[in-house]
Amino acid sequence: MAYVRRIPNRKVWIACFIDKDGKRKSKTTGTRNRKEAEKIAKQYESIAKGRATFAAIQKAISELCEEYTGEELPAYSVREYFDLFLERKAPTVNPSTLRKYREAARSLLDYLGAKAERHIGNVTSGDLNSWRLEELKRIRPGTVQLYTRLVKQVFKHAQAEGHRPDNPAALLAALKQEKAVRKAFSTEQVRDLLRISPPEWKSLILFATYTGQRLGDLAALTWENVDAVKGCITLRTQKTGQELHIPIAAPLLRYIATLAAPEDNAAPIHPEAAGKSAQRLGAEFARLLVNAGIREKTKKGEGPGSRAARRTRHEYTFHCFRHTAVSMMKAAGIGESIVMDVIGHESAAVSRGYTHLDMQTKSAALDTLPDLLQEASE
Secondary structure (H helix, E strand, O other): OOEEEEOOOOOOEEEEEEOOOOOEEEEEOOOOOHHHHHHHHHHHHHHHOOOOOHHHHHHHHHHHHHHHHOOOOOOOEHHHHHHHHHHHHHHHOOHHHHHHHHHHHHHHHHHHHHHHHOEHHHOOHHHHHHHHHHHHOOOOHHHHHHHHHHHHHHHHHHHHOOOOOOOOOOOOOOOOOOOOOOOOOOHHHHHHHHHHOOHHHHHHHHHHHHHOOOHHHHHOOEHHHEEOOOOEEEEEOOOOOOEEEEEOOHHHHHHHHOOOOOOOOOOEOOHHHHOOOHHHHHHHHHHHHHHOOOOOOOOOOOOOOOHHHHHOOOOOOOOHHHHHHHHHHHHOOOOHHHHHHHHOOHHHHHHHHHOOOOHHHHHHHHOOOOOHHHHHHO
8 A cells, every 4th residue: 555754854755655566666756745745655556556547647646736736737638739839949940940840740640630639648659650650651751750850859848848757759760761862963964954944944943053052942032132233142041041142153143134123122033933832843843854854754653742752762853953053163163161151051050150251252253153054055
């Protein structure tokens, strides 16, 4: 039978009880009130012997908390706690990271169904393992692994705040992933793409080649971001929230001069792309790669948006323009520190702290790049 005792020179009561294997256990009650401690000791024994359900344990703890502190212990459903976690995270992370958190939450909550409306303590490691197996049928392992890391964070916080006794995601092993080696487009491949691309895609390709920026950032680029007089593009990356000041290479500046700027400077430079999702833009660019002979045509059932396509990583994607820009700049003799500053690599954070580059230095370096647009039209 459970009872309480005190350690000499200690004021907090210790609960003593027997578990389901007949072993004696001791655990602090965290209170100086004997009556309260005795109730807690009985609950400890009930839990240790496996006689109480999680719901009963939670109810008992909540009642004790309210009786002796006057405050009700918060009880969150899985959905409520995920919503709370996202609300807390929103001011501390950049938009792209927050979107990933929300995608992970939506994925798990949709899988749990009705169980998502029950207390967060009811989720088991088995539930999370089953969820991952289902997601692997739908999306590639890298995305599932990212979702797993985010879900682990949520349950880690829930455990730390006392809403559940453990983290059911803690033991989820890392998934084995096949890594695709991303390549840089050759000069000939860029020229081939420029020849067969419609006007707006030709513009996106030129901006990517000479700035090394991601498709989403270039699609969202507005005329306010471009200062043709100073020869500078200023943007904040969606992935890292980093503000970049990119000198406009001479070939790109000449191309921009041929574009008709709208009356509203807030208008996007690539209006069609600005209204499309990343998935749709990726699918369109994949078709351009096929038309240019850079990538093979996908087989039936592996087209854009299919499950097979989502699980496949190609060596050639729009992201390769980041590799292209870096390779082309270095081939032109541009120093490592300038390349890192222009591209905005996250790993360059320390380097930027010790390197101070002015716009004139960066502009002079970028002006040495070849004019691929002119060469493509010859």
